[in-house]
Amino acid sequence: MTDQIDSQEPQEDEGDFGLPARLFDEVLDAVEAGDAARLDAIFEPLHPADIADLLEQIDARDRRALLALWKGGMDGEILSELDDNLREEIIQSLAPTELASAVRELESDDVVDLVEYLDEDQQSAVLDALAATDRIAVEKALAYPEESAGRLMQVEVVRAPEHWSVGEAIDFLRRAERLPDQFYHVMLVDPRMKPVGYVQIGRLLSKSRATLLRDITEESFRTFHVEDDEGAVAYAFNQYHLISAPVVDDDDRLVGVITIDDAMNVLDEEHEEDILRLAGVGGESELSDSVRETTKQRLPWLAVNLGTAIIASLVISLFEETIAGLVALAVLMPIVASMGGNAGTQSLTVAVRAIATRDLTTSNVWRVIRREVAVGLINGLAFAVVMGLVGLVWFGSPMLGVVIAVAMVINLVVAGLSGVVVPVVLDRFGVDPALASGTFVTTVTDVVGFFAFLGLASVILL
Amino acid sequence: MTDQIDSQEPQEDEGDFGLPARLFDEVLDAVEAGDAARLDAIFEPLHPADIADLLEQIDARDRRALLALWKGGMDGEILSELDDNLREEIIQSLAPTELASAVRELESDDVVDLVEYLDEDQQSAVLDALAATDRIAVEKALAYPEESAGRLMQVEVVRAPEHWSVGEAIDFLRRAERLPDQFYHVMLVDPRMKPVGYVQIGRLLSKSRATLLRDITEESFRTFHVEDDEGAVAYAFNQYHLISAPVVDDDDRLVGVITIDDAMNVLDEEHEEDILRLAGVGGESELSDSVRETTKQRLPWLAVNLGTAIIASLVISLFEETIAGLVALAVLMPIVASMGGNAGTQSLTVAVRAIATRDLTTSNVWRVIRREVAVGLINGLAFAVVMGLVGLVWFGSPMLGVVIAVAMVINLVVAGLSGVVVPVVLDRFGVDPALASGTFVTTVTDVVGFFAFLGLASVILL
Numbered sequence: 001m002t003d004q005i006d007s008q009e010p011q012e013d014e015g016d017f018g019l020p021a022r023l024f025d026e027v028l029d030a031v032e033a034g035d036a037a038r039l040d041a042i043f044e045p046l047h048p049a050d051i052a053d054l055l056e057q058i059d060a061r062d063r064r065a066l067l068a069l070w071k072g073g074m075d076g077e078i079l080s081e082l083d084d085n086l087r088e089e090i091i092q093s094l095a096p097t098e099l100a101s102a103v104r105e106l107e108s109d110d111v112v113d114l115v116e117y118l119d120e121d122q123q124s125a126v127l128d129a130l131a132a133t134d135r136i137a138v139e140k141a142l143a144y145p146e147e148s149a150g151r152l153m154q155v156e157v158v159r160a161p162e163h164w165s166v167g168e169a170i171d172f173l174r175r176a177e178r179l180p181d182q183f184y185h186v187m188l189v190d191p192r193m194k195p196v197g198y199v200q201i202g203r204l205l206s207k208s209r210a211t212l213l214r215d216i217t218e219e220s221f222r223t224f225h226v227e228d229d230e231g232a233v234a235y236a237f238n239q240y241h242l243i244s245a246p247v248v249d250d251d252d253r254l255v256g257v258i259t260i261d262d263a264m265n266v267l268d269e270e271h272e273e274d275i276l277r278l279a280g281v282g283g284e285s286e287l288s289d290s291v292r293e294t295t296k297q298r299l300p301w302l303a304v305n306l307g308t309a310i311i312a313s314l315v316i317s318l319f320e321e322t323i324a325g326l327v328a329l330a331v332l333m334p335i336v337a338s339m340g341g342n343a344g345t346q347s348l349t350v351a352v353r354a355i356a357t358r359d360l361t362t363s364n365v366w367r368v369i370r371r372e373v374a375v376g377l378i379n380g381l382a383f384a385v386v387m388g389l390v391g392l393v394w395f396g397s398p399m400l401g402v403v404i405a406v407a408m409v410i411n412l413v414v415a416g417l418s419g420v421v422v423p424v425v426l427d428r429f430g431v432d433p434a435l436a437s438g439t440f441v442t443t444v445t446d447v448v449g450f451f452a453f454l455g456l457a458s459v460i461l462l
Numbered sequence: 463m464t465d466q467i468d469s470q471e472p473q474e475d476e477g478d479f480g481l482p483a484r485l486f487d488e489v490l491d492a493v494e495a496g497d498a499a500r501l502d503a504i505f506e507p508l509h510p511a512d513i514a515d516l517l518e519q520i521d522a523r524d525r526r527a528l529l530a531l532w533k534g535g536m537d538g539e540i541l542s543e544l545d546d547n548l549r550e551e552i553i554q555s556l557a558p559t560e561l562a563s564a565v566r567e568l569e570s571d572d573v574v575d576l577v578e579y580l581d582e583d584q585q586s587a588v589l590d591a592l593a594a595t596d597r598i599a600v601e602k603a604l605a606y607p608e609e610s611a612g613r614l615m616q617v618e619v620v621r622a623p624e625h626w627s628v629g630e631a632i633d634f635l636r637r638a639e640r641l642p643d644q645f646y647h648v649m650l651v652d653p654r655m656k657p658v659g660y661v662q663i664g665r666l667l668s669k670s671r672a673t674l675l676r677d678i679t680e681e682s683f684r685t686f687h688v689e690d691d692e693g694a695v696a697y698a699f700n701q702y703h704l705i706s707a708p709v710v711d712d713d714d715r716l717v718g719v720i721t722i723d724d725a726m727n728v729l730d731e732e733h734e735e736d737i738l739r740l741a742g743v744g745g746e747s748e749l750s751d752s753v754r755e756t757t758k759q760r761l762p763w764l765a766v767n768l769g770t771a772i773i774a775s776l777v778i779s780l781f782e783e784t785i786a787g788l789v790a791l792a793v794l795m796p797i798v799a800s801m802g803g804n805a806g807t808q809s810l811t812v813a814v815r816a817i818a819t820r821d822l823t824t825s826n827v828w829r830v831i832r833r834e835v836a837v838g839l840i841n842g843l844a845f846a847v848v849m850g851l852v853g854l855v856w857f858g859s860p861m862l863g864v865v866i867a868v869a870m871v872i873n874l875v876v877a878g879l880s881g882v883v884v885p886v887v888l889d890r891f892g893v894d895p896a897l898a899s900g901t902f903v904t905t906v907t908d909v910v911g912f913f914a915f916l917g918l919a920s921v922i923l924l
Contacts, residue, residue, distance in 0.1 A: 018820035059829060241511075264726045281811060285812060309796060320793065323789050331775050332775060335772065335775055349740075354749045359519070363481070374753045387768075
C-alpha cells in the first residue's frame with residue numbers, strides 16, 4: 001500500500017497527474033542499457049493505465065526494444081488499457097503462452113472489453129487461452145450487439161429474494177463461496193427473477209438484522225435491457241445518479257449488472273466521439289495512430305469539404321463580372337462568409353450537445369430556434385454597423401458599407417437558423433448530428449454569405 | 463419501488479430516456495386547468511432530474527404558471543438539478559420558509575453545489591435556512607477555491623484505524639449512530655489521521671472476522687489535496703478506475719472523501735466546456751439561457767473572428783491588382799483557405815483533446831507534430847491533384863491548376879503544423895487551448911492560404 005501512495009508522488013510533480021518526463025527518461029535509459037531488472041523496478045509501482053499510456057507515448061522503435069527486454073511483463077490489465085491499434089500490435093507480438101497467462105487473470109467482462117474489437121484470429125487466440133467457463137461467458141456477451149448493455153454488464157451479480165431481511169442477506173453473503181471482486185449493492189429479485197430494487201451494502205451493516213431489505217432499497221432505480229444502447233445507459237447513470245443497475249433479458253429476468261465505472265467509461269468515449277466528429281475526424285481516432293490511419297480518417301471529410309467549397313466557388317463565379325468591376329468585393333467577401341461560418345458553428349455545437357444530453361426536444365425546439373435567430377439578428381446588426389464603417393473607411397464607399405452590413409445581418413440570421421435546424425433534422429432521420437452537421441451548416445453560410453454579398457453588390461453598386 | 467419502475471416506462475417509449483412529449487402535454491394541460499392535484503400526481507413518480515429538465519424545457523410563461531400552481535412542491539433536489547440561471551430565478555420566487563424547507567433535507571455537500579454560484583444575497587438566504595452545524599460545514603467548504611477537491615468532497619467519512627480487523631470494523635459500523643447516506647468504502651487512517659488505504663464494504667462481509675483490514679485494501683488508491691483542481695480529480699478517477707478517494711489537508715490529515723458519482727459529474731462538465739469552447743461559445747452556456755445572455759456569450763468570439771477575418775482580407779488586398787487581372791483567382795481562393803481551415807481544425811481538435819486526457823506530453827509532442835505534418839502533406843498532395851485538374855478543366859489554364867495545387871499543399875502542411883503547435887504552446891503558457899486555439903489556427907490557415915495562392919499567382923500567372 002505504501003508503494004501505491006509513493007507511486008503517486010511523481011505524478012504530483014507536474015501538479016496534474018500526467019506522466020512526468022523524468023519517467024520516460026528513466027525507462028528509455030533502462031531499455032538502452034538492456035537492464036531488465038531496472039525496468040521491472042520502474043514499472044512495478046505503476047498503475048497499468050500509466051504503463052499503457054507510456055507505451056502509447058514512446059516511439060515505435062523504443063517500444064519494440066522495451067517489449068523485447070520486458071519479456072513476460074505484459075499482463076491483461078495493461079492490454080485492456082491500450083489503444084485498439086497498439087493492443088493488436090502487442091498481442092501479435094506475444095507468444096501464445098504469454099497471451100494465455102496475461103488474460104487468464106481478467107474477469108470475464110474485462111476480457112469482453114479486451115477482445116471485442118480485435119480481428120477474428122486474435123479474438124480466437126485470446127478465447128482459446130481462457131478456461132472453458134470463462135470462454136462461454138465471453139462468447140455469450142459477444143453475441144449481444146456492439147455497444148449494448150449486454151456487452152457492458154458483468155454477469156456476476158449478488159442477488160437476494162425481495163422478502164429477505166438484513167440478517168438473512170448478511171448470513172448469505174458470509175457463507176457465499178465466491179463473490180465478485182467489486183460489488184456495492186445487493187439486487188432484489190422477485191420469484192421470477194425480475195429485479196425489483198437494490199440495497200447498498202453499507203445499509204446492511206447499519207440496519208438491524210430484522211429490517212426487511214425491501215424497506216431499505218435505494219430511491220433511484222432503473223432497469224436496462226441487454227440490447228439497450230450503451231450511450232443511453234451512460235446518460236441514465238449520469239441523469240439519475242445511479243451507482244449500479246440491473247440488466248434484464250427479453251423475459252425481464254436479471255442477467256447482469258452495470259456499475260457506474262463502466263458508465264463513466266462510456267460517457268467519456270461518447271464525448272470523445274462527439275468532439276472529434278464535430279471536427280470532421282472519425283470518432284475512433286487515437287494519438288498513437290499511424291500516419292496512414294490518420295490520413296485515412298481525415299481524407300473523407302476533407303473531400304466532402306472540398307465539394308462544398310467548390311459549390312461556394314460556383315456561387316462566386318456567378319458574379320465574376322461584378323468582381324471584375326469592383327475588386328474590393330473580392331477583398332471583403334470572405335469576411336461575410338467567415339462570420340456566418342463561425343456563428344453557425346456556435347449554434348450547431350450548442351444544438352448538437354443539447355441533443356446528446358436530451359435537453360433539446362420537440363417541446364422546446366421552436367423556442368430554441370427563435371432564440372438562435374434572435375441572437376443571430378442582434379449579433380448581425382452589431383457587426384453590420386462595424387463592417388459598414390470598415391467598408392466606408394477602407395474603401396471610401398458608403399454603399400459598399402451598406403452592402404456588407406445587410407449581407408452580414410442576413411448571413412448571421414441564416415447561421416443561427418441552420419445551426420439548430422440542420423442537427424435537429426439529421427437527428428430526426430437517425431443520422432448522428434455531430435458527424436454531418438458542420439459541413440451542412442458551413443455550406444449554407446458560405447453559399448448564403450457569398451450570394452447575399454455579391455448579389456446585393458451587383459444590384460446596388462453596379 | 464413499483465412506482466419507481468413504472469416511472470421508467472414513459473422514457474422507454476422513446477427508446478432513449480429523454481422526456482416524452484406526452485409528459486409535457488399532460489403537465490401543461492394540468493397547469494392550464496389549474497389542477498394542482500393532477501400536477502402533483504404527474505410529478506410524484508418522476509426523478510428530480512427529470513422535473514428539473516421539464517422546467518428548463520417549457521416556456522418562461524408556462525413555467526411561472528406552473529410554479530404558482532405547484533406551491534410548496536419545489537424541493538432541494540430539484541433545485542440542485544437546475545441550470546444555474548433558472549435556479550437563481552426560482553430561488554428568487556420562493557418565500558423564505560419554502561426555501562428553508564427545500565434545502566434542509568439536503569446533505570451539506572449538495573448544499574455547497576447548490577449555492578456556490580448563487581449571488582451573495584441568495585447564498586446567505588439559503589445558509590440562513592440551514593441548521594447551525596450544517597451552515598458551518600457549508601461555509602467551510604465554500605472557503606476552498608472554486609472547482610477544488612475541497613468543494614467536491616463530502617465531509618462525512620467512514621474511517622477506521624489501519625490496525626483493525628474485519629470484526630472490529632463490522633462491530634463499529636453496527637454501533638455507529640449516524641452513517642452517511644451512501645458509502646462504499648471504509649477509509650483506513652494511521653494514528654496521525656493520514657489515509658493509508660481503503661476497504662470495500664463488500665469485502666467486510668466476505669472475509670473472516672479475524673482478517674486485518676490492511677490485508678484487504680483496494681489496489682488502486684490515490685489521495686487528493688483539498689486544493690487540487692476538480693478536473694485533475696476527475697481525470698484520476700477515470701484513469702485509475704477509482705470508486706472513492708480520500709481528501710487531505712495541508713497536514714496530510716483526512717478531511718473528506720470524493721466518490722465516483724461526483725467525479726463523473728465533473729468529467730461531464732469539463733467535456734461540455736471543452737466542446738463549447740472549441741466552438742467559440744462560453745463554457746457556461748445553457749439551453750435555457752435568454753437571448754440576452756446568449757448574445758453576450760457569443761459576441762466576443764465573433765468579434766475576435768471579425769478581427770482575424772479582416773487580417774485575411776488585408777492579405778487579399780495586397781493582391782488587388784492580381785485579382786483584377788484574373789478574376790478566376792477570386793473564385794478559387796476561398797477553396798484553399800477553407801481546406802486549410804478544416805484540416806487545421808481536425809489537427810487541433812485531436813491535439814486539444816489529447817492535452818485534456820494527458821496523452822499529448824513533452825515525450826511525444828515531436829512525434830505527433832511529425833505525424834500531423836506528414837498527414838497534411840499527403841492530404842495536400844491528394845487534393846492538389848484534384849484541384850489542379852479542377853483548375854485546368856474549369857478555367858482551361860494549366861498554370862492556374864499548378865498554382866492552386868502548390869498552394870493547397872503548402873496550406874495543408876501549415877494546417878497540420880499549427881493545429882498541434884498552437885494548442886501546445888497555449889497550454890504551456892497556461893491558456894486553455896480549447897478556448898483560443900481555433901481562432902489562431904484558422905487565422906494562420908486563412909492568411910497562409912490566401913498569401914500562398916495569390917502570391918504564387920502573381921509570380922507565375924501575370
